[in-house]
Amino acid sequence: MTPEDAPDQNDDRWSDLDRPPLNAAALRRALVRNGGHGSLYRDVRLVRRTGSTNSDLAALAASGEAQEGTVLVAEEQTAGRGRLDRQWTAPARSGLFFSVLLKPGEVPLSRWGWLPLLTGVAVATGLSRTAGVDTALKWPNDLLVTIGGEERKTGGILAERAGTDGVVVGVGVNVTLRADELPVPQAGSLALAGAVNTDRDPLLRAVLRSLEEWYGRWRSAGGDSGRSGLQETYAAGCSTLGRVVRAELPGDRSITGEAVAIDGDGRLVIATEEGVQEPVGAGDIVHLRPA
Template sequence: MTNPPGAQGDPSSGPGEPKSARWTDLGRPPLNSASLRRGLVRDGGHGGLYRDVQVVQRTGSTNHDLVNLTVRGDAEEGAVLVAEEQTAGRGRLDRQWTAPPRSGLFFSVLLKPTEVPVHQWGWLPLLAGVAVATGLSRAAGVDTSLKWPNDVLVTVGGEERKAGGILAERAGDGGVVIGIGVNVSLREDELPVPTAGSLALAGAVTTDRDPLLRAVLRALEDWYGRWRRAGGDPAVSGLQETYAAGCATLGRKVRAELPGDRSIVGEAVAVDGDGRLVLATGEGVQEPVGAGDIVHLRAV
């Protein structure tokens, strides 16, 4: 995979980056792409999911770059692009995602599940959410949960806060780029909004991004492999059950803000076979929600 347009340098190698910039924040050391490749790319790229791992110092959006590389035919499945800083990161519903350099994990992965029926691809963002939550729980030692569909929540001062998010985008025929952003070492005064959180604020045992990134990518490889072997079936792969077990939205009264300025209030009772959130409304109707913003109104 070649360097994406606009990406500046590799912090593990130095070119394109002022020498004085590498260690301006000693509490936030740079990632080492060569070390990550050695740990994640097996058997020359033929023994597992990952084919290449590149770390760039700064770019607008890793998703945008990796989608473009895929469309041009310059990226294979399993390509991973990581940025130390994103200047135009996006979340769901076109929300902006900004954070100080080297304060989090900002990366994208190219997946090509061509053997899985396209109608099951809607599970990929939820699968990524499970991978992020489980990987971070193991490596950072923090309790994580998921707000439907794939916001990663941590507890800070007894309150649920969003520490991560996921954005999936189609990339040409048969490709999906999964973009993941996680706040790792952000301090309270660095948070973009009061409802945001970080692993550090949640009491993580480590904020070393290298093992955190490896843990998330290995969990993603594991869950993606299970899902593919099951032909994309969320029940057979165990994905649907695992997602429901870690979903903080289930069992709560929520408001679903839907496209077209429509909203539904009800209790979140299930995640169906298509990954939709099922709401039981006051009228006794169960209504599946496939897109929209969910607001938690009542704690479990």
């Protein structure tokens, strides 16, 4: 789908006063400092509606129209994707839907797998500070909040390669979704979790500044998750650790056990009943109730 920059003639962007539109110029002024010198961000682009910000930004990168630090924000995504090609949809202006192009060329390729986890730390940190909501990370890339004593998914992260030298990191966060708008009962939003601030402008700025900070720290450490503090910080905020989980792995294989650690490669280490500690690098994790 082609991104749409201008509203439809019959579309009143202020029809829901609880969901005002973002201001692209204000975001650029706040994030693109000194013309992009000394800052990660080079450009912030805002579209009213598109299929997927990840797909659009990857296409811009492939055509040479986007450099590292380009941010693409959509007021509405009609074909947003999560892991395993799951769809992510939400009403217009009800959340944060954006992608960032990163090119960590000086970091060994073997360490790029930390980028979605790094983004999770950045998003959780930025939202906790600005929305005043306790957030947790479900390995590898889900953002959880607590609503009525129950963990609910309110956000997700999808990192995809963009050519040979780049990664597009996409983020989707439900901000003001009401209970009757949730796509599934297990979903949540910052508003339903009691956020003290649901203004998307400061939320987006806080998340992007947190991402800039963590990405800079990780890159300066050559992608070393230990030296940058990323491994320790992710583990501290990961609700998967210490839980009994089932890992559904490629090839219709699954393992069950206690999630005991995040290793230096960002993998989840599961201790099985057989006494084996097995690192999981890819798969779907289900939190199980303790026996």
